[in-house]
Amino acid sequence: MKRRTFFVMLILFLVFLNSMILIVSTVILNDKLSADRERCLAEHYVIASSLIGDMQALEQRGNAVEENIAQLARSYSRYLQGKSGGLAVAYSGKWIYKSADPMPAGSPEIPPDTEQKQERMVYMKDGTSPVLCVYGSFPAPWQDYGLLYVGDLKDTFSSWRYTKNFLFLMGAVMMFVMAFFLSQFLNLIFRPLRQISGASAKIAKGDYGSRLLVRGKDEVAGVARNFNLMAEQVEIQIQRLREIAEQKQQFVDNFSHELRIPLTAIYGYAEYMQKALISEEERYECTRFIMSECGRLQNMADQLLDLALLKHGEDERKAEDCSVAALFEQSGRVMRVKAEEKGIRLSYAADRDFSIPGNMEQLLILLNNLIDNGMKASRPGGEIRVSACLKESGAVVEVEDQGIGMAPDQIAHIKDAFYRVDKARSRAAGGAGLGLSICDSIVLLHHGEMDFFSEPGKGTVVRLCFPLGKGKDFTDF
Amino acid sequence: MAEILIVEDEFSINELIRRNLNLTGHRCTQAFDGLAAADLLENGKFDLLVLDIMLPGLDGYQVFERAAGTPTIFLTAKSELTDKLKGLAMGADDYLTKPFQMLELAARVEAVLRRTKKVETEFRMGELKCDFDRHQVFLDERAVECTPKEYELLEVLIRNRNIALSREKLLDLVWGYDFDGGTRTVDVHIQRLRRKLHLENHIKTVYKLGYRLEVRE
Structure with a gap:
């Protein structure tokens, strides 16, 4: 060119x-x-x-x-x-x-x-x-x-003839001068283009951070500016894709790690039963271990399936207006029994009945999961209070326990799949470490927010907030 | 017989390891988090530490630093090379990744104990005595003539006592991988051992599996 x-x-x-x-x-x-x-x-x-x-x-x-x-x-x-x-x-x-x-x-x-x-x-x-x-x-x-x-x-x-020759000679000299200045001028004109081409080559090689220096306000500067905009968008998109891929990789890594523990136990006890000389009592204990580990795998599979359905938005259950009173009643039916078993007092309170736009079944899973977490954190004799009220920001539901609480760095990870604040306790209770991931997905589907306020030793408050105006676009999320 | 501390936060797996090590006559102490393990290490002396890396409280590496020279086998679900290298670079004696097999655990524990000279030098059961150093077998304090293969087979059975060993495994362990003879060889040698050492009630045939030396301790 x-x-x-x-x-x-x-x-x-x-x-x-x-x-x-x-x-x-x-x-x-x-x-x-x-x-x-x-x-x-x-x-x-x-x-x-x-x-x-x-x-x-x-x-x-x-x-x-x-x-x-x-x-x-x-x-x-x-x-x-x-x-x-x-x-x-x-x-x-x-x-x-x-x-x-x-x-x-x-x-x-x-x-x-x-x-x-x-x-x-x-x-x-x-x-x-x-x-x-x-x-x-x-x-x-x-x-x-x-x-x-x-x-x-x-x-x-x-x-x-002399004049004419002189003129032509001067013309030839002028030609060289002209050629020199022209090439300099063209270099100047084409420099931004060369820079753009260099930058795009860099981007093509994977260096998404390279940018052009924009000088002046002419057409070429405009091209450079737009090029920079494009490069920025590409970088952002790539960054996002990388983060998503990393999250997925993290999930798969954690998942395989989580799978390995019950598998090790199941295989180990089966082999032990096969090869060792064992008593009837030991046989019973071994089979009990195998069965409880299988239960854990089952639990994990169920929760994973829930999570996958929620994440892909394939859950086509309709949005409706869910009465808080009905929600509390249904939750109470299941959770009160569990609470009694563990010696924990469970109370529900709403200042008045109102509706939360959303899916009743999912909201129930969400609420029960949070109450369940509260019970796992509580000592026998503890208390869990569930309350609901209407505020300007929307419908607010709070689950409060007086259990062991969490440190701020634990709260930061709490929504990650397979993260457990207390590994041994959670596994002993049959948790797969996916509860809050599921909660988070449900809250996201309802355009809501979930916040944790906690202090080690004093207890935790989980605050759910659902905006009231956005119920309609629930299904096409 | 060795004192072994098992540090593993998963109750079921900790219990599994304890049961396995008890079979071969080791005494086990269990710890379910890093801090408890550190306490136990401070107050007691152990011949071997079976240590998980991902632990609540202190992680496996931190516990290892406080173990002060106790022979250690790291145990982890992670099989990544970097973790292995880190553990070995810190001076761990061996590595075991979950899921593991009983014989693998027993063999590694045995190997580490042998290296650190904590292995038993003789085995007694009733009137039978086996001297591992001199490779000799006594019955009522009288030496019994054994072929080298018979002795080796007996030692393998003793080292893995209470665990059923398949004929193929015994072939591997005693005769080596390149042995051409069939599993009949094992049966013949087992018969001879039973007869010579009056072990008919101890070397049991396990259905479909192989043989097990049963020792009540």
Whole structure:
């Protein structure tokens, strides 16, 4: 592109420059020739007038003009030799005198067209050197005589040729100067393009952070600015994809780790039963371990399936208005039994009945999961309070326990799949470490927020907040 | 017989390891988190530490630093090379990844104990005595003539006592991988051992599996 532009511009410049030189030199030549023409005409006039004067004098003295005219003409031609001119005199169609120099070779023939006697005619003859000829007949009574004046154009042409050559030489020099500046200029113009190409090559190689320096406000700067915008978007998207891939990888890693523990136990106890000498009591214990580990796997599979369905939004259960009273009642039916088993008091309280837009089943899973977490964190004799109220920000549901609580760095990880605040306790209770991941997905589906307020040793408050206006677009989330 | 501390936060797996090690006559102490393990290490002396890496409280590496030279086998679900290298670079004696097999655990424990000279030098059961250093077998304090293969088979059975060993496994352990003979060889040698050493009631044939030396301790 740059090369092409360079050559096209250079050729245009050359054509333009050379035609200018051509035109100028032609004008100069024409100018010089017309000056020469004037000069020759003047010379012709002067010589012709003097010659006529001399001829009149000869006639008055009674001398024959015809015999002496050559004599007269010779003296003039001698005078003309200094000016590199030449003379020829014709009488009734024949040359009666010719000076030696600078007659054109093969030399003026019979003066052309002697009919037009009063007119002088100027013409050029080409030969070894171009000459300018002026021919005119004498006025009456010597109309039979004619004078040819030949002016030499050698000087004119040679000086013109010199000027012309000089101009072309200068043109050639100008061409190199022009070529130099043009290439510099094009480099300047094309530099941003080169930078853009370099930056895109870098991006193509995976260096998504490379940017262009934007200078000025012209079109190229606009391109650079847009390029930077594009690169930024690409970088952001790539970053997002990487994060998602990392999360997935993390999930798979954790998942395989989680799988390995029950598998190790199941395999181990089965092998132990097969190979070791064991008592009936031991056999019972081993099978109990195997069965509880299988239960854990089952639990994990169920929760994973729930999570997958929620994450992909394939759950097509409809959004409805869920009454808080109904929600609490259904939750209470299941959870009160569990709470009693563990010796934990569980209470529900709502200032008045109102509706949360969402899916009853999912909200129930969410609430029960949170209460379950609270119970796992509580000591026997502890208390869990579930409350609901309407605020400006939306429907707020809180689950409060007085259990062991969490440190801030634990809260930061609590929503990660397979994260457990207390591994041994959670596993002993059959948890798969997916409960809060599921809760988080449900809250997200309902456009809500879930916040944790906790202090180690004092207990935890989980606050759910659901906006009330956004119920309608629940299904197409 | 060695004192072994098992540090593993998973109750079921900790229990599994304890039961396995008890079979071959080791005494085990269990710890379920890093801090408890550190306490036990401070107050008692152990011949071997079976240590999980991912532990609540202190992690396995931190516990290992406090173990002060106790021979250690790291135990982890992670099988990544970097973890292995880190454990071994810190001076661990061996590595075991979950899931593991009984014989693998027993063999590694045995190997580490042998390296650290904590392995038993003789085995007694009733009137039978086996001297591991001199490779000799006594019955009522009288030496019994045994072929080298018979002795080796007996030692393998004793080292893995109470665990059923398949005929193929016994071939591997006693005769080596390149042995061409069939599993009949094992049966013949077992018969001879039973007869020579009056072990008919101790070397039991386990249905479909192989043989087990049963020792009540």
